[in-house]
Amino acid sequence: MSRRIEGGLSSQLNPFGPQWPTSKDPGQIPSVGEQVQRALFSRPLPLVLDPAKFPMLAEQMRLLNRYKKKLAALAGDEDDDYTLNLADGPIAQIDEQGNIYMGAQFLFAARDNPELMVGVLAHEIGHRPRRWADYKVRKDLTKEDLEALCRHEETRADLFSGRALAELEMSAEPLVQFLLNQTQLATPHPEYFPPEVRAQVIRDAHMSRGYALESRKKLFPDYERLHSPKGHLGEF
Ligand SMILES: [Zn+2]
Known part of the structure; x- marks a missing residue:
């Protein structure tokens, strides 16, 4: 992050420096974090459903709540940083x-x-949306800047999902195949790379974390038994 003083002479001279706004009061420009949050996480929210009315999905919700805890730990967050809702x-x-x-x-x-x-849950937790609130730099982003940041953010979430599935000793192929079969994603949305690229990112992340996990298990079997997310039992 640059510590350059806004509007300082150096920023005018340095062609690689951030482009500080000249016409607007910098205080009026939302932070980069706010702009990304708005673009990615402030879409209209779906209708929340009462899980009691959907007993056929109770088992799935229980499973996801269990994995939410493991995934939050893997992401470096707390279980209660995330709340799971059933939605229409x-x-x-x-x-x-x-x-x-x-x-x-x-x-x-x-x-x-x-x-x-x-x-899919890992992808969502991989966004860690709260952390964007800490991104306080104020900069007027162009549409292209924002789309590039959003693609970067989606890639981070995809990378996390691949790594997390490897840590949980689950295959990433169902997620990859699901992405590849999403016809509505076939035309790349400006916020995403094409599904083939995302599939490759997830597979690569899964494979490299899988290798790392194997060697960790060989070298530190006890550490693995005590600390692996697969065996994460939470608080006693
Ligand atoms: Zn996403």
Whole structure:
């Protein structure tokens, strides 16, 4: 992060320095974090459903709540940084407070595919939306800047999902195949790389973390038994 004084002479002379706004009062420009949060996590929220009315999804919600704890630990967060909701909405969505909305239709379709459900949840937790609130630099982003940041952010979430699935000793292929089969994602949305690129990112992250996990298990079997997210039992 630059510590350059806003509007200082050096920023005018340095062609590689950030472009500080000249016309607007810097105090009026939202922080980069706010702009990203708005672009990625402030979409209209889906209708939250009462899980009691969807007993056929109770088992899936229980499973996801268990994995939420492991995934939050892997991401470096607390379990209660995230709340899981059943929703009448798209596949999955997270808001800037860490509320996760899992689409009922998606859960029903994926009811026998825990690796896919956990992979999708991992992607959402991988966003760690609260951390954007700490990104306080104020800079007027162009549409292209913001789209590039959003692609970067989506890639981070994809990387996390690949790594997390490897740590949990689950396959990433169901998530990869799901992405590749999403016809509505086939035309790259400006916020995403094309599905083939995302699939590769997830596979690579999964493979390299899988190797790391194997050698860690060989070298530190006890550490692994005590600390691995797979064996994360939470507080006693
Ligand atoms: Zn995402």
